[in-house]
Amino acid sequence: MREGHLPERARLHDASVVPVPQRLLDSWQRSEEYGVPLDDVEPVFTGTYDDESLFFECGREVLTNLHRTLANEPVSLMLTDADGLVLNRLSGDRSLLRALDAVHLAPGFSYAEREAGTNGLGLALADRAPTVVRADEHYALSLCTYTCAAAPVLDPLTGRVEGAVNLTTWSKSSSDLLLALAQSAAGTTAAMMLARSRGRRPRPQPRGEVFRIEKPRLEPGTGTLDGLSRPWTEAAARASAGVAEGRVVAAVGEPGSGRATLLAQALRSVRPRDRILAASAPAPQDIEPWLGLWTPELDKPHTAVVLRDVEALPLWAAERLRDLVLAARAGSVGGGGAGSAGGGGGAAGGDAPRIVLAVTAERLEDVPAPLASLVESVVEVPPLRERPDDVLPLARQIARRLRGHEIVFTRTAERALHNHAWPGNVRALTDAVRFAATRADVVDLRHLPPEVLSGTSHRLSRIEAFERDEIVRVLSRHASSMKAAADELGMSRATLYRKISQYGIDIPR
Numbered sequence: 001m002r003e004g005h006l007p008e009r010a011r012l013h014d015a016s017v018v019p020v021p022q023r024l025l026d027s028w029q030r031s032e033e034y035g036v037p038l039d040d041v042e043p044v045f046t047g048t049y050d051d052e053s054l055f056f057e058c059g060r061e062v063l064t065n066l067h068r069t070l071a072n073e074p075v076s077l078m079l080t081d082a083d084g085l086v087l088n089r090l091s092g093d094r095s096l097l098r099a100l101d102a103v104h105l106a107p108g109f110s111y112a113e114r115e116a117g118t119n120g121l122g123l124a125l126a127d128r129a130p131t132v133v134r135a136d137e138h139y140a141l142s143l144c145t146y147t148c149a150a151a152p153v154l155d156p157l158t159g160r161v162e163g164a165v166n167l168t169t170w171s172k173s174s175s176d177l178l179l180a181l182a183q184s185a186a187g188t189t190a191a192m193m194l195a196r197s198r199g200r201r202p203r204p205q206p207r208g209e210v211f212r213i214e215k216p217r218l219e220p221g222t223g224t225l226d227g228l229s230r231p232w233t234e235a236a237a238r239a240s241a242g243v244a245e246g247r248v249v250a251a252v253g254e255p256g257s258g259r260a261t262l263l264a265q266a267l268r269s270v271r272p273r274d275r276i277l278a279a280s281a282p283a284p285q286d287i288e289p290w291l292g293l294w295t296p297e298l299d300k301p302h303t304a305v306v307l308r309d310v311e312a313l314p315l316w317a318a319e320r321l322r323d324l325v326l327a328a329r330a331g332s333v334g335g336g337g338a339g340s341a342g343g344g345g346g347a348a349g350g351d352a353p354r355i356v357l358a359v360t361a362e363r364l365e366d367v368p369a370p371l372a373s374l375v376e377s378v379v380e381v382p383p384l385r386e387r388p389d390d391v392l393p394l395a396r397q398i399a400r401r402l403r404g405h406e407i408v409f410t411r412t413a414e415r416a417l418h419n420h421a422w423p424g425n426v427r428a429l430t431d432a433v434r435f436a437a438t439r440a441d442v443v444d445l446r447h448l449p450p451e452v453l454s455g456t457s458h459r460l461s462r463i464e465a466f467e468r469d470e471i472v473r474v475l476s477r478h479a480s481s482m483k484a485a486a487d488e489l490g491m492s493r494a495t496l497y498r499k500i501s502q503y504g505i506d507i508p509r
Contacts, residue, residue: 007032009118009139023127024118024137026316030126031117031139040142041116043109049087055153055162056087058192062185063090063165074173076100077185078166080121080150084112087163096170103142105168113315116140120148121166126315128152128161129284130186132179135171147171149178151186156194158255159312165189210286211293214264214276229389231382232262239266239358242377243304249358250367253381256427259360260308262381267304271356274304281312291320298328304356311366318368325374328355384422384429391417391429398430399437408442416445419506420452445476453505471499 007028013020020028036042050056059079067077067090076091086107091097105111113122117139124131130151136144150166165185167178235251242249243266251259260278267276277297282290297303305325310318357374361367364378384390392409395417399407409417413436422428436447445453450472471489478485486496499505 009038012038012141013136020137023123023316024133026319027113027118027123027126028139030113030315034114034117036115036117036139038139038141041103041111041140043104043111043115045104045109046085047108049081049085049108051087053162054193054196055081055155055189058196059153059163059165059185059189060088062189062192063088066181066185067092074169075178076105076168078105078121078168079163080111080125080166081163082125082161083110084115084122084125084164085110086166096168099145100168103146105146111166116143119143120168121150121164124150124152124164124166125161128154128312128314130179130183145171147173147178149182151179151182153186153189153193156190157197162193210280210282211290212278213297214278227393229387231387232258232390235379235381236262236265236269238377239263239379240269242379243267243270243356243358245377246356247376248374249377249379250364250375251358251360251379251381252362252364254383254425255309255362256425257381257383258426259381260306261426262379263306263358263360267306267356267358271302271304274302274356275300277303277305278308279305280308281310281317284314287314287317291317291324294321294324298324298355303328305358307357307359307371309361310359310368310371311361311363313368313371315368315370318370322370322374325355325357329357384425388418391420391422394426394429395433398433399443402434402437403441407437410442410444412445413443413448416448416453416506446473467499468505471496472505475500475505 007025009028009032010020010025056079063077063079070077071092074091074093074096076089076093076096078089079087081087086105086109089097089100089105089107091100100106110116111119111121113119113126116122118133119138119140120131120133123133130149132147132149134147138144138146138148146168147170148166148168150164152164153162154160155162165182167182167185169178239249239251239262249263249266251263253259264276264278267274279290281287298305307321313321359367359371359375364372364375367375392414395409396407417429417432424431432449432452435449436443439447450469453472453476471485474485474488478488482493482496486493489496491499
């Protein structure tokens with residue numbers, strides 16, 4: 001919230017009776033800036049949504065089961081997508097349903113904060129946190145007869161917000177258990193999504209290097225990636241040009257494609273004597289102490305920041321970080337105003353800004369609005385499958401870093417690495433090289449993980465993966481004799497050929 005400014009909604013609220021939490025004030029401020037009317041909501045109707053997704057399937061089942069236990073209660077259970085679009089709604093109270101229809105809290109309507117102002121599900125999605133908004137805590141006065149509790153549902157594999165579970169009741173009804181029920185339903189939905197995604201393990205919460213300081217290097221160009229393909233060097237050149245002009249640069253692309261590495265390379269090439277703060281969004285419970293690290297660090301001159309995966313930041317944290325960065329770029333982190341949020345502010349009069357900021361995200365539209373307002377230059381980082389000539393140079397560098405000396409790849413191993421599609425990008429390449437380089441100084445086909453030599457359109461069961469791995473192992477030893485491989489595997493050559501096609505196995509010769 002801007003210093004010294006109270007949103008109009010706050011002036012209508014009697015804070016002497018019920019104090020207004022800062023998080024609520026911030027949401028009211030955003031609602032006012034979005035132009036949401038105070039008297040009534042004007043949500044947008046789309047009428048279209050994905051009702052075949054794993055999230056919708058699991059969420060609907062969870063809410064249906066919960067509804068059976070609350071059939072006689074004046075509570076409406078809803079599932080929304082990540083944009084606040086209401087996907088379904090369940091309630092046994094007809095009067096409540098009619099009232100919700102009157103304020104358009106119904107399937108097909110968006111109740112995101114930008115569309116409907118402060119409300120439970122909108123704030124839960126904005127802040128990526130369980131939320132209760134009671135009665136006159138709503139921004140729009142027409143919603144003050146309701147109390148809403150919502151909890152975001154995170155994809156257990158990617159960590160991205162899939163949507164939210166929202167429970168709404170009359171404001172005069174007891175709401176003490178609403179949030180617990182919403183959190184329980186959200187957690188059950190995420191667990192069911194994991195169970196139905198063929199047992200893949202969830203991505204762990206961010207830990208470890210969520211905030212790292214890299215010291216300046218004395219020689220320009222030290223630590224850059226040399227000899228890579230034209231798509232990479234062109235992207236790096238665009239990033240370097242943006243940094244040189246004092247712009248806030250966003251590198252967008254698939255996870256693991258090297259977005260943060262490209263930005264760090266650009267910063268090192270243009271400002272080799274700067275410290276680099278390399279940071280990524282921490283676990284939700286660590287955000288406050290994480291933000292506390294920024295003020296003393298941004299107050300130091302000659303500092304560059306690479307902020308990874310900014311889409312994982314809740315809106316309130318993005319706002320706080322934006323204000324810190326703006327103050328630092330103005331040279332006054334410790335003492336004062338945050339300046340205007342209307343842009344990053346390039347180098348004025350040819351002088352380099354005090355702080356250089358660069359961010360990464362999968363898509364530009366995923367960048368939280370407070371940080372998106374700072375972005376002045378966007379660089380698309382192509383995935384590894386679109387730059388296959390980078391695979392071997394990167395593999396050699398990764399192996400050298402892991403083992404401390406050069407690792408040799410045979411020609412057949414090189415062809416296998418080059419031909420693989422690398423759906424996990426550089427991150428998957430790193431895992432594959434680590435698997436192989438810790439087994440031999442001369443890496444051959446048999447040292448590579450089986451998934452590098454195969455490709456399927458579906459995720460394999462444990463039994464299928466075991467069979468695939470065994471076929472790859474035997475074929476790696478008998479690449480020139482299909483009969484010998486079939487004999488060792490105990491199957492006919494026709495069956496072996498069928499299995500090779502089924503698992504997309506490619507053994508370079």
